[in-house]
Amino acid sequence: MKRYFALGAFLFFCFAFPSHGEGFDVARHKMVEEVLADANTTSSYSGVSALSPNVIVAMKKVERHRFVPDALAPAAYLNRPLPIGYGQTISQPFIVALMTDLMQVKAGDRILEIGTGSGYQAAILAEIAGSVYSIEIIEPLGKEAGERLISLGYRNVQTRVGDGYYGWPEAAPFDAIIVTAAASHVPPPLLKQLKIGGRIVIPLGTQFMTQYLMVVEKQPDGSVTTRQILPVRFVPLTGGH
Numbered sequence: 001m002k003r004y005f006a007l008g009a010f011l012f013f014c015f016a017f018p019s020h021g022e023g024f025d026v027a028r029h030k031m032v033e034e035v036l037a038d039a040n041t042t043s044s045y046s047g048v049s050a051l052s053p054n055v056i057v058a059m060k061k062v063e064r065h066r067f068v069p070d071a072l073a074p075a076a077y078l079n080r081p082l083p084i085g086y087g088q089t090i091s092q093p094f095i096v097a098l099m100t101d102l103m104q105v106k107a108g109d110r111i112l113e114i115g116t117g118s119g120y121q122a123a124i125l126a127e128i129a130g131s132v133y134s135i136e137i138i139e140p141l142g143k144e145a146g147e148r149l150i151s152l153g154y155r156n157v158q159t160r161v162g163d164g165y166y167g168w169p170e171a172a173p174f175d176a177i178i179v180t181a182a183a184s185h186v187p188p189p190l191l192k193q194l195k196i197g198g199r200i201v202i203p204l205g206t207q208f209m210t211q212y213l214m215v216v217e218k219q220p221d222g223s224v225t226t227r228q229i230l231p232v233r234f235v236p237l238t239g240g241h
């Protein structure tokens with residue numbers, strides 16, 4: 001009986017989760033369908049009813065299974081966050097797509113990302129923008145993501161290990177900034193490094209209280225407007241600030 005159960009579980013795993021090229025392609029397209037459905041369901045409060053075509057194209061193209069640990073590759077196209085080591089996660093595909101959409105990235109834009117993690121969000125941005133600068137505070141994660149992005153051919157992404165709270169002043173100003181870890185406030189150095197008319201997409205709140213995804217826009221007079229999008233759950237922005 002036990003043997004049949006083990007065989008059944010093995011067969012279920014083989015058919016339910018892809019483990020090779022074509023299976024991954026099918027699973028990725030299904031994942032994008034789920035992302036579009038989530039965008040539709042949340043549209044009344046996110047304000048995003050339809051994701052931009054350039055975001056959809058990028059989500060269909062970037063192979064998420066290349067950004068997760070090998071053992072989790074069969075689960076890479078579930079619309080869920082997954083562990084990437086060091087207590088960190090690769091974000092849920094719907095949230096990656098929504099944040100990218102909210103940034104309103106255009107071809108040629110210069111983008112800053114705080115929290116490289118696996119490099120997946122940076123790759124999505126690199127498919128649309130002109131250049132992406134990404135900072136990760138955990139050295140092994142940052143180095144691994146940098147090497148991964150190079151090996152996948154992303155020549156328009158630069159990565160650095162450090163505290164992203166302070167941004168990347170030498171590469172500023174940026175058209176848009178994304179923070180992929182929850183902060184208690186918008187870091188003032190990031191506001192300073194944002195172009196007039198630019199946007200910061202950032203989860204605000206603490207690890208144990210409700211966090212909200214926010215869009216912060218820099219106005220012509222230097223003031224900012226903020227818009228609350230939806231409740232989210234992110235790992236905390238760490239560092240010495």
Ligand code: SAM
Nearest residue numbers: 090115117118120121136137164180237238239
């Ligand atoms: N964008 C990532 C991806 O596509 O895989 C997911 C990011 S994960 C949700 C958040 C990341 O932010 C973690 O890797 C974490 O180490 C990093 N992080 C936290 N605080 C940071 C800081 N002050 N500066 C830079 N990175 C930070």
